[in-house]
Amino acid sequence: MTMKIWNHTFRTVGTFAATLALAIFASAQQTTTTPTQTQSSPAQGGQQTNPATTTTPESSSAPSTAQSDAAADIVETATKAGSFTTLAKALDAAGLTETLKGAGPFTVFAPTDEAFAKLPAGTLDELLKPENKDKLKAILTYHVVPGKVMASDVAKMDGKMAKTVQGGEIHVSTAGGVKVDNASVTQPDIAASNGVIHVIDTVLMPSGGGKMKGSKKPSTR
Secondary structure, rough: HHHHHHHHHHHHHHHHOOOOOOHHHHHHHHHHHHHHHHHHHHHHHHHHHHHOOOOHHHHHHHHHHHHHHOOOOHHHHHHHOOOOOOHHHHHHOOOOOOHHHHOEEEEEEEEEEEHHHOOOOOOHHOOHHHHHHHHHHHHHHHHHOOOOOOOOHHHOOOEEHHHHHHOEEEEOOOOOOOOOOOEEEEEEEEEOOOOEEEOOOOOOOOEEEOOOOOOOOOOOO
C-alpha cells in the first residue's frame, strides 16, 4: 500500500515537472520571437518612408518645369509653337532676335509660315538678302507695338491706329473679327515673359517703305 502511494506521488511530481518545463520552454520561445518582430517593425517603417522620399523630388520638379515655360520670351515662345520658322529666320536675318528677347514688353503680330508663303514669288528670298536688311527690319518692326496689348485692349481700338516700333501706324478694326491693316488675328494672347503674341494670317507691309536695294529702278525714258 505504501509503495502504491509513493508511485502515485512520483508520477504526480513528474507530471508537474514536465508541465513546468514545457511552460518555461514556451515562454522562452515567445521572448526570442518578440525582438525579431520588434526589429522588423522599424524595417517596415523604413520601407514606408522611402517611397515618400522618392516622390518628393518628382513633385518639386513639376513647378520647375512650369516656371521654365513661363519664362520663355517672345522668340522662344514663337519657336516652340512650330509655325513661325520663317518669322524666326527673318528676325535673325534682320538682327532683331536679341531685341525681341529683351525686357520689353512687346506686342508682336506674328505672321505664320503660311502667311509668308502668300507673299509674291521671290519676295521673301529678296528680303532675306544682306543688302535688304534695313528693308526687312522695317517690315518686321512694323509688326511690333510697344507695351503689352492684350486682345481685350485691341477690341476697344476699333477704327483707331496703333503706332509701331517701325514708326508707322497700323489700322485696327473689329468688324467680323479683329484685323490689323489687312491681316486677321487668328489666335490672340499667346503669353511670353516679355510680352504677348497675336497670330496673324498675312504679312503686314508698311507704306512708303521704299524699294529694296536689290530691285531695279523704273526706267525714266
